[in-house]
Amino acid sequence: MADIARLAGVSTATVSRALNHSPLVNEETRNRILELAASLKYSINIGAQNLRLRQNRTIGVVIPFDRKSHQHLTDPFLLTMLGSLADALTEQGFDMLFSRIATDELGTALAAPFDSGRVIGVIVVGQWGRHQELNELAARKVPIAVWGAQLPQQLYCCVGSDNVSGGRLATEHLLAQGRRRIAFLGDLDLPEPAQRYRGYRAALERHGIDADPQLQVSCPFLPSGGRDAVTTLLGRGVPFDAVFACSDLLAMTAIDSLRAHGRRVPEDVAVVGYDDIEQSSYFHPRLTTVRQPIGAAAQALVAKLLALIDGAPAPSVELPTELVVRASAGEAS
Amino acid sequence: MADIARLAGVSTATVSRALNHSPLVNEETRNRILELAASLKYSINIGAQNLRLRQNRTIGVVIPFDRKSHQHLTDPFLLTMLGSLADALTEQGFDMLFSRIATDELGTALAAPFDSGRVIGVIVVGQWGRHQELNELAARKVPIAVWGAQLPQQLYCCVGSDNVSGGRLATEHLLAQGRRRIAFLGDLDLPEPAQRYRGYRAALERHGIDADPQLQVSCPFLPSGGRDAVTTLLGRGVPFDAVFACSDLLAMTAIDSLRAHGRRVPEDVAVVGYDDIEQSSYFHPRLTTVRQPIGAAAQALVAKLLALIDGAPAPSVELPTELVVRASAGEAS
DNA sequence: ATGAAAGCGCTAACAG
DNA sequence: CTGTTAGCGCTTTCAT
Numbered sequence: 001m002a003d004i005a006r007l008a009g010v011s012t013a014t015v016s017r018a019l020n021h022s023p024l025v026n027e028e029t030r031n032r033i034l035e036l037a038a039s040l041k042y043s044i045n046i047g048a049q050n051l052r053l054r055q056n057r058t059i060g061v062v063i064p065f066d067r068k069s070h071q072h073l074t075d076p077f078l079l080t081m082l083g084s085l086a087d088a089l090t091e092q093g094f095d096m097l098f099s100r101i102a103t104d105e106l107g108t109a110l111a112a113p114f115d116s117g118r119v120i121g122v123i124v125v126g127q128w129g130r131h132q133e134l135n136e137l138a139a140r141k142v143p144i145a146v147w148g149a150q151l152p153q154q155l156y157c158c159v160g161s162d163n164v165s166g167g168r169l170a171t172e173h174l175l176a177q178g179r180r181r182i183a184f185l186g187d188l189d190l191p192e193p194a195q196r197y198r199g200y201r202a203a204l205e206r207h208g209i210d211a212d213p214q215l216q217v218s219c220p221f222l223p224s225g226g227r228d229a230v231t232t233l234l235g236r237g238v239p240f241d242a243v244f245a246c247s248d249l250l251a252m253t254a255i256d257s258l259r260a261h262g263r264r265v266p267e268d269v270a271v272v273g274y275d276d277i278e279q280s281s282y283f284h285p286r287l288t289t290v291r292q293p294i295g296a297a298a299q300a301l302v303a304k305l306l307a308l309i310d311g312a313p314a315p316s317v318e319l320p321t322e323l324v325v326r327a328s329a330g331e332a333s
Numbered sequence: 334m335a336d337i338a339r340l341a342g343v344s345t346a347t348v349s350r351a352l353n354h355s356p357l358v359n360e361e362t363r364n365r366i367l368e369l370a371a372s373l374k375y376s377i378n379i380g381a382q383n384l385r386l387r388q389n390r391t392i393g394v395v396i397p398f399d400r401k402s403h404q405h406l407t408d409p410f411l412l413t414m415l416g417s418l419a420d421a422l423t424e425q426g427f428d429m430l431f432s433r434i435a436t437d438e439l440g441t442a443l444a445a446p447f448d449s450g451r452v453i454g455v456i457v458v459g460q461w462g463r464h465q466e467l468n469e470l471a472a473r474k475v476p477i478a479v480w481g482a483q484l485p486q487q488l489y490c491c492v493g494s495d496n497v498s499g500g501r502l503a504t505e506h507l508l509a510q511g512r513r514r515i516a517f518l519g520d521l522d523l524p525e526p527a528q529r530y531r532g533y534r535a536a537l538e539r540h541g542i543d544a545d546p547q548l549q550v551s552c553p554f555l556p557s558g559g560r561d562a563v564t565t566l567l568g569r570g571v572p573f574d575a576v577f578a579c580s581d582l583l584a585m586t587a588i589d590s591l592r593a594h595g596r597r598v599p600e601d602v603a604v605v606g607y608d609d610i611e612q613s614s615y616f617h618p619r620l621t622t623v624r625q626p627i628g629a630a631a632q633a634l635v636a637k638l639l640a641l642i643d644g645a646p647a648p649s650v651e652l653p654t655e656l657v658v659r660a661s662a663g664e665a666s
Numbered sequence: 667a668t669g670a671a672a673g674c675g676c677t678a679a680c681a682g
Numbered sequence: 683c684t685g686t687t688a689g690c691g692c693t694t695t696c697a698t
Binding site for chain 1: 674675676677678
Binding site: 010011012013014017024025026029048050051052053054117 | 683684685687690691
């Protein structure tokens, strides 16, 4: 900027004003400065500007990972969420600082980019069993919006889908297809699968069916999850004619594995997934699944976070959930 | 920092030194300051620090989008690349500033985060037909590493796979399966598909087969691409017994569409994809595809960019390409 | 071992 | 309309 001031024969203050399109500066001068800046490919140093203005238009996005298992980021649901968040943020004129943090460091590392002034708020995808740490951040007034499940005593703003009714929807559909031995795939230690399980239980109960604990198998949201779950299920020797998986990734890998074991889908085993990622529409058989509106979720997360940053209240929301009937669980009922 | 200085009864200079673990400061004083900082959840303002130190550890990552078609970021290949870049960057201790830019603005907008000092280098995923603009940036000494195809007169550092041999590999495999009418799906206006097409042509030629232009269909890397291509192909009424698609996304949506049209894969039509995204291994039929090592690619992009930033030379590289034989094109030959 | 002071690149009173 | 000056939060000589 000093260079430009010298070349234009004015003070840096004038250059600053011109660059910011202040009406105070003479049009001729402004044009001269603007041309000069363009020809030098000069662009205001945002860091210095932020420092001076005490502002910032960068939002942190964190997708945690589990140190033990989840080395790489490959779950299509998470990836799609990331893409949608990028789109939503771009649309609002914010930059996205993306980072991955190990779940066991969430408590300390999550707020670092905020405390150090790099971002003005953080979006976290998933609770990862760190409800308490997230609550502490919210209590500290760190602007934070989390994708996940609503929990009791939740201080932080949470955006999620209606997991209980999602679980109910999926199970009711399977029951309507005449299935009675419905396996449940998902990690009950995580809030979202736990709520979906409640919906699953409720639906069974409504039909007078006892839930068989042998049909519930815990598995992480990983590609190996569906495969391992099927192996476990088969190993237990319990009969089952349907599977409700807590994510489409799990559903797809389970289907692949069932097929490898000679079970036809949906004839022998009907499968319902959760998420409705794009791939579900061209997977074979096309996946029947509980739709989570990812695009809307990303928009909501951004909107909530911006509200929080503005000091406005941002109550948690549960996005409506919807069953998308395709082929993997038999025809529409 | 001023607060801490006051509370600790020292100057900000000492606080700064203590926080940076300078050996110059008395151990007792340092501990007092460190504790104070921890209890206040204080963390150095990175913006100010960067300004003063004239440094920065943020890298820009850009995934362009085509204004006309590609509204949202859903291609699993791109998403996986993004995830891998995030992992590679995190591993090296760099932050990632992610942005989406319309292809028609690449020339001007790509360097903005660099010129404004927000990032010290940029990774661009895909050339998007903007070879010239990318060259100009490189000529301007903007540190930039691009995922794409090597082209004549390329000034920028490019990391890509060996597309010609990839195309050859895929086609040879199909030929070895006895297929002779091989459709090619991909946009020849883009450098990578164009190179893969050269490999395709070379393989056909080696077997004394004339390439039928009716078998080449242009389609963008979108979910609708494979479907539309199949419709076009069927509409042309030309017989075909195989498809080589320029991405797994295209291959999968093409397979879905073929199935909808009553064609069995691989019996009636053998299909080979390109990329080897994770989903290919649990798609049905499991996809035979040309593997692009995405993780290695991300590592290479980061390494190249860091070299460039250090002022070191960073020659372009072509990563080796490999055929992964699964089920969508028949048994292994 | 610590403090005073200057300055990184920018903007906003305040004068003129 | 434009220049002077102070200061955003930090680090680093240079003194002491």
